Amino acid sequence: MRTLPVGDDALLVELSSGDEAQALHAELLRRRAAGELTVGEIVPAARTVLLDGLSEPSRLAARLAGWNIPHVPPRAEEAIEIPVRYDGPDLADVAALWGVPRHEVARIHAAAEFRVAFCGFAPGFGYLTGLPDRYDVPRRATPRTAVPAGSVALAGPYTGVYPRSSPGGWQLIGTTDAVLWDHARVRAALLAPGARVRFLPVGS
Amino acid sequence: MTDRALCVVRAGALTTVQDRGRPGHAHLGVPRSGALDAPAAALVNRLVGNVPEAAVLETTLNGCSLRPRSTVVVAVGGAPCPVTVDGRPAPWGAPVRVPAGALLDIGPARRGVRSYLGVAGGVAVEPVLGSRSTDLLSGLGPPPLADGAVLPLGRPVGPPAHVDAAPQPGPPAELVLRVTPGPRDDWFTADAVRTLLTRAYRVSPASNRIGLRTEGPALARAVPGELPSEGVVLGAVQVPPESGPVVFLADHPTTGGYPVVAVVRAADLAAAAQATPGTPVRFTAVGRR
DSSP states (O other): OEEEEETTTEEEEEOSSHHHHHHHHHHHHHHHHTTSOOOSEEEEOSSEEEEESOSOHHHHHHHHTTOOOOSSOOOOSOOEEEEEBOOOTTHHHHHHHHTSOHHHHHHHHHHSOEEEEEEOSSTTOEEEEOSOGGGOBOOOSSOEEEEOTTEEEEEBTEEEEOSSOEEEOSEEEEEOOOOOBOTTSSSSBSSOTTOEEEEEEOOO | OOSOEEEEEEOOSSOEEESSOOTTOGGGTOOOOOOSSHHHHHHHHHHTTOOTTOOEEEOOSSOEEEEESSOEEEEEEESOOOEEETTEEEOSSSOEEEOTTOOEEEOOOSSSSOEEEEETTOBOOOOBTTBOOOOTTTOOSSOOOOTTOEEEBOOOOSOOOOOSOOOOOOOOSSEEEEEEEOSSGGGBOHHHHHHHHHSOEEEOTTOOSSEEEEESSOOOBSSOSOOSOEEOOTTEEEOOTTSOOEEEOTTOOSEESSOEEEEEOGGGHHHHHTOOTTOEEEEEEOOOO
């Protein structure tokens, strides 16, 4: 773990893996809920957690070094289930990259248990990890100017679901009717960092 | 609809509703948004007797024109500009009474970029995640003003301030941005960091609410490529390839993969919001507080 000061009131904690970043994120949420940590934003990302709005970042940096962080984050909450029609336009390309028949993509993808590692790109866009490393895929060479809302997509080690239509370079493997973002809901984002997720194949 | 409303006669180049933004949702990919020149927005609210959270209008370069349906008290601040009511000059930086149906015109900025209009009662569009701010990156909040739109107003809560003209800092002739290096200054050569902190940059016309873009000497990288996506803060100085340093303003993305070479002090961002294209920019290193 390495802590980098960011401006006057933030700290970027760099971990050696995405799993460690998720574990630290869970620990930070636990400590904030317990009243042991006062912070404006806790922003997890691929291998870092940003703590913004700290009154004494250097003191927290010193404290962090002494924390005993459970390796496996607690699994208190039920997995969020997202029904998917595996009918994306890039399904054949992904099957080729994985070296499996086309219909196997759905089975492999739906068998994995995912966790929302972090959000970014757009409100409610989660970067989900859970597929074994061998299923990493590159982004498309030419991004699409408009990816439809509800597209279930792959890039690098991540699965994502587009909350609304936007440009995008991810490989589209399916479609869901789940509403990823609705700011009128108590929880605007269906997928918040730390949430567990499963994809359920449904007929197209 | 209530008669407490503003009719938009001339929306201007880009006029948005802004308040103090929606911080606290960065982990969901939601930018903080909010008035770029926060002290100016706070001042016009104070002048019209509003609470600090009230929503104001933020104009860009050429102002806007509005017609209130009922008599309202307003104040214009931020970038200095002519203010007229039915063609008659009215003060800038002080409370102004605008009769029902009269035409309030906020003219082009004489200096600076963004003027702010505070209205007693505040602009009362529906909040999203606790804020009425228009976020131009993610599209949250109300759309930018359009000719013919109608903006509801809240009820005034306090009397306008008794001032003739409130002192406000003028837009900068040279923009001096105090920075603390890092978190990714080690992704640049030592020469590049020195270049950033000693050479002159200037404000690019491609600047917007997401970032103040600058043009100037290139910054050579010690480490090529992109970082895995990581959280970024307001004031972060990000350096994309083939471009000058970009200072992240209120509508900045919550995560990014280009290395952040330094972070600008929050107190200097209001001046950044008022720096017109071509303004010289100097980044100067300061120690952490």
